[in-house]
Amino acid sequence: MKKLTALLLFCVMVFSGSSVLAQDSQGYKIGDKASDFKLQSVDGSWVSLSALRNAKGAIVIFSCNTCPYVVAYEDRMIELHNKYAAMGYPVIAINSNDDKLSPGDSFDKMKERSKDKDFPFAYVYDKTQEVIKAYGGTRTPHVYILNKEGNDFVVKYIGAIDNNYQDASAVTERYVENALADLMNGRKVATSTTKAIGCTIKWTKKAE
Amino acid sequence: MRSLILSILAFTLVWFKGDNHLYDEQEPVFAIIDFPEFERMADAKTGKIRVFNFWATWCAPCVKEMPYFQQVKAEDEDLELIFISMDDGRRPERVTDFMKRRNITSPVYLLNDVDYNQWIDKVDPEWSGAIPATLFVKPNGVRSFYEGEMTYEELKTMISQLKK
Numbered sequence: 001m002k003k004l005t006a007l008l009l010f011c012v013m014v015f016s017g018s019s020v021l022a023q024d025s026q027g028y029k030i031g032d033k034a035s036d037f038k039l040q041s042v043d044g045s046w047v048s049l050s051a052l053r054n055a056k057g058a059i060v061i062f063s064c065n066t067c068p069y070v071v072a073y074e075d076r077m078i079e080l081h082n083k084y085a086a087m088g089y090p091v092i093a094i095n096s097n098d099d100k101l102s103p104g105d106s107f108d109k110m111k112e113r114s115k116d117k118d119f120p121f122a123y124v125y126d127k128t129q130e131v132i133k134a135y136g137g138t139r140t141p142h143v144y145i146l147n148k149e150g151n152d153f154v155v156k157y158i159g160a161i162d163n164n165y166q167d168a169s170a171v172t173e174r175y176v177e178n179a180l181a182d183l184m185n186g187r188k189v190a191t192s193t194t195k196a197i198g199c200t201i202k203w204t205k206k207a208e
Numbered sequence: 209m210r211s212l213i214l215s216i217l218a219f220t221l222v223w224f225k226g227d228n229h230l231y232d233e234q235e236p237v238f239a240i241i242d243f244p245e246f247e248r249m250a251d252a253k254t255g256k257i258r259v260f261n262f263w264a265t266w267c268a269p270c271v272k273e274m275p276y277f278q279q280v281k282a283e284d285e286d287l288e289l290i291f292i293s294m295d296d297g298r299r300p301e302r303v304t305d306f307m308k309r310r311n312i313t314s315p316v317y318l319l320n321d322v323d324y325n326q327w328i329d330k331v332d333p334e335w336s337g338a339i340p341a342t343l344f345v346k347p348n349g350v351r352s353f354y355e356g357e358m359t360y361e362e363l364k365t366m367i368s369q370l371k372k
Contacts, residue, residue, distance in 0.1 A: 068264075068266050068296075102268075138336040138337070138338045138355075139336060139337055139338035159325070160324065160325060160337075163322070163323045163324070163325060163326075164322050164323065165322055166296065166298070166322050172323075173323075173325075175325075194325040195324060195325050195328040195329065195335070195336065195337045196324040196325060196328070196337050197262075197294050197324050197328070197337050197338075197339060198337050198338055198339075199267065199338070199339070200267070200269060200338040200339060200340070200356065200357075201338070
């Protein structure tokens with residue numbers, strides 16, 4: 001009986017805990033330490049923050065295959081990686097969509113997309129959605145710039161890539177590039193959070 | 209300026225279509241708007257609960273919930289339903305084609321302003337920017353906001369709470 005009560009209590013705790021996560025989805029705020037992850041990339045390798053070589057940080061982008069906003073930004077994501085990886089800030093694209101709800105976002109489809117677009121950055125699969133829940137990502141694309149301070153990766157920017165998904169040449173605010181410039185010059189990031197319309201994350205349905 | 213021309217074009221299209229089918233049912237409203245126009249709509253006093261549903265033709269959960277919104281609106285005279293499209297303003301035909309195909313009878317406005325960070329917080333500070341999302345405005349102007357997909361029952365519950 002004691003065991004049963006404990007089990008029930010445990011279930012209630014787990015259930016209420018997960019619903020809190022799903023409802024407020026607060027995740028990280030500016031200045032929080034990002035927890036490390038270990039996720040498999042499309043080339044079969046495992047990617048984690050602690051294993052990044054010569055990194056001063058990372059540009060973590062919650063992404064996917066199927067969102068038109070992501071598609072509009074793919075070339076700019078490639079440019080960001082090509083420009084900033086050498087300066088210590090590689091792009092890590094993370095797909096967290098449930099592939100049952102969104103078959104176009106399966107790991108195999110990620111491999112195809114990465115090959116078609118010749119992604120120079122890691123494109124990893126967060127199948128359990130634990131990473132995006134920890135970060136508090138809600139949409140794609142959703143950028144988190146991390147800065148390495150000692151052994152910690154500290155969140156310095158959360159938001160959009162820039163202010164015009166339709167036309168890269170019409171952009172007037174390069175949020176991510178401005179934040180990186182501030183970081184690399186040892187300044188406080190002037191615009192540390194922005195918002196954009198994005199595709200909702202295809203959250204795994206809780207088992208009934 | 210471009211959005212103004214597009215709006216006039218879209219309006220003219222709707223106008224002529226309406227003219228040709230005088231005895232048909234009225235064509236649903238479609239127009240391209242900017243954010244100040246949206247704000248005027250959200251602030252207008254009509255004596256009804258106004259439901260602004262943010263969606264896009266390519267957004268699967270949005271498309272799934274639209275019939276529930278239309279159904280709830282059909283069952284309730286105290287409601288006004290306005291669909292706010294986040295589709296590409298350069299391709300309004302994607303929206304108008306969708307409206308015909310899916311039998312969208314409520315007015316649809318394509319909010320053509322991609323400088324999202326300038327206006328998302330003005331709709332509601334709690335909105336992360338993910339769609340679907342819905343803004344409810346009571347007749348007295350009090351706003352409620354819901355981010356995420358809604359079922360028919362959830363929508364019904366929300367409306368009855370707003371009426372209390």
